Amino acid sequence: MTSEDAKPARTSGRPATIDADAVAGLALDLFAQHGYENTSMEDIARAAGIGRKSLYRYFASKADLVWGGTEPVVEASTLAFGSFHRQGKSDGDVLAGLREAAAAGVAAIPDLSVTRGRLRLIAEHAELTSRSYESLAPQRERTLAFLVENGLSGSAARYLSAAYLATTFEAWMQWAAGSDPDPVPYLMAALEVLRVPLGKAGVS
Amino acid sequence: MTSEDAKPARTSGRPATIDADAVAGLALDLFAQHGYENTSMEDIARAAGIGRKSLYRYFASKADLVWGGTEPVVEASTLAFGSFHRQGKSDGDVLAGLREAAAAGVAAIPDLSVTRGRLRLIAEHAELTSRSYESLAPQRERTLAFLVENGLSGSAARYLSAAYLATTFEAWMQWAAGSDPDPVPYLMAALEVLRVPLGKAGVS
DNA sequence: CCACCTTATGACACTCTGTGTCATTATGTA
DNA sequence: TACATAATGACACAGAGTGTCATAAGGTGG
Numbered sequence: 001m002t003s004e005d006a007k008p009a010r011t012s013g014r015p016a017t018i019d020a021d022a023v024a025g026l027a028l029d030l031f032a033q034h035g036y037e038n039t040s041m042e043d044i045a046r047a048a049g050i051g052r053k054s055l056y057r058y059f060a061s062k063a064d065l066v067w068g069g070t071e072p073v074v075e076a077s078t079l080a081f082g083s084f085h086r087q088g089k090s091d092g093d094v095l096a097g098l099r100e101a102a103a104a105g106v107a108a109i110p111d112l113s114v115t116r117g118r119l120r121l122i123a124e125h126a127e128l129t130s131r132s133y134e135s136l137a138p139q140r141e142r143t144l145a146f147l148v149e150n151g152l153s154g155s156a157a158r159y160l161s162a163a164y165l166a167t168t169f170e171a172w173m174q175w176a177a178g179s180d181p182d183p184v185p186y187l188m189a190a191l192e193v194l195r196v197p198l199g200k201a202g203v204s
Numbered sequence: 205m206t207s208e209d210a211k212p213a214r215t216s217g218r219p220a221t222i223d224a225d226a227v228a229g230l231a232l233d234l235f236a237q238h239g240y241e242n243t244s245m246e247d248i249a250r251a252a253g254i255g256r257k258s259l260y261r262y263f264a265s266k267a268d269l270v271w272g273g274t275e276p277v278v279e280a281s282t283l284a285f286g287s288f289h290r291q292g293k294s295d296g297d298v299l300a301g302l303r304e305a306a307a308a309g310v311a312a313i314p315d316l317s318v319t320r321g322r323l324r325l326i327a328e329h330a331e332l333t334s335r336s337y338e339s340l341a342p343q344r345e346r347t348l349a350f351l352v353e354n355g356l357s358g359s360a361a362r363y364l365s366a367a368y369l370a371t372t373f374e375a376w377m378q379w380a381a382g383s384d385p386d387p388v389p390y391l392m393a394a395l396e397v398l399r400v401p402l403g404k405a406g407v408s
Numbered sequence: 409c410c411a412c413c414t415t416a417t418g419a420c421a422c423t424c425t426g427t428g429t430c431a432t433t434a435t436g437t438a
Numbered sequence: 439t440a441c442a443t444a445a446t447g448a449c450a451c452a453g454a455g456t457g458t459c460a461t462a463a464g465g466t467g468g
Binding site: 219220221222254255256257258261 | 447
Binding site: 126130131160163167171190192195 | 334370393397
């Protein structure tokens with residue numbers, strides 16, 4: 001999400017002058033100040049000193065301004081899946097892998113208070129809460145792949161990954177609603193409701 | 205959702221001339237024929253022979269035309285929770301209650317093929333899939349209440365109900381994607397990934 | 409130092425969703 | 439027949455999101 005990585009360092013052409021992260025932060029401020037629906041994309045663009053169309057070039061939708069910052073968490077969870085597998089624990093409890101992934105996501109967040117603000121904003125607006133399904137789609141795929149790699153059948157993996165996404169999201173929301181500094185206990189409690197169905201090793 | 209119940213039988217005033225169910229059915233036909241996003245509310249209104257504003261009086265949003273028909277399922281599940289409790293099995297496995305509720309929802313559907321079409325449409329459009337969070341909100345509350353009444357702690361109930369909603373939704377989507385007539389096996393398989401966390405009876 | 413090329417930028421116009429207002433119409437009741 | 443009630447739709451509006459296109463700005467090669 002940060003504006004400097006990913007981009008393969010172009011050799012020519014006009015360089016970007018807009019700092020996407022700064023604009024997103026500014027938008028969050030405006031949302032906190034005037035309310036989400038009372039702040040139009042036009043308002044945000046004007047406050048950022050850019051055109052509305054330019055704003056849309058960096059953020060595909062208004063919701064992206066809020067959800068955009070969650071991508072690093074997904075990325076970190078993905079990496080945790082990778083290392084879990086490589087450590088050769090794959091014959092063990094895949095739930096341990098899910099726990100590790102959830103905790104790794106937490107560790108990837110530089111400033112939890114910003115995340116709390118973001119999640120509270122999401123909780124307050126159904127339009128944003130709904131977006132969780134789409135925003136977590138990459139994580140759903142990664143989780144599914146991890147579970148299948150570790151011996152679960154396709155359908156069991158699908159249901160377990162759906163449950164994993166839903167419970168961890170709910171855990172984050174519960175954490176955000178309160179004032180506890182550490183979200184990990186919430187995540188661990190949430191994952192307590194999951195189990196690996198019997199006869200998991202159907203393949204290979 | 206049907207246009208005749210719920211309404212407390214007014215004593216005077218002009219009676220409604222619009223059949224909401226018929227309009228929703230017509231909209232589904234148009235969506236199937238021209239695609240969801242290629243069909244505007246204006247198109248639907250025109251095809252139904254009514255004004256766009258009147259259409260919005262019956263359906264708060266375009267998504268409601270698709271999701272509206274799922275309310276009976278939620279209602280039936282709710283009733284199943286009630287009877288489960290009254291049968292005095294509440295000291296037993298609450299997961300059995302969830303299974304009963306899921307199955308009861310299936311039994312409440314008059315024509316499964318219509319539901320399959322609806323769910324396929326939902327699956328194809330992220331905009332509609334997202335809506336599941338909002339559309340299932342009543343069911344989330346009912347499930348939460350059921351679990352709490354049966355001795356789960358607030359947080360465990362919250363996580364379990366989130367997982368219940370997510371897995372059953374995923375089960376419905378899996379069923380809709382295929383051609384099996386009965387969704388129940390999908391639902392039962394999905395619920396296999398759930399468990400009641402230890403120390404559930406923390407209250408009362 | 410200049411020409412060129414690539415890309416960011418924003419002005420303009422447009423469609424569609426969703427909402428609010430308000431006059432009109434139709435129907436059952438007194 | 440008058441009245442109250444509620445459905446209906448015409449009109450107008452804000453805002454999200456998209457497409458097109460001319461222009462500006464900086465780097466690269468001559």
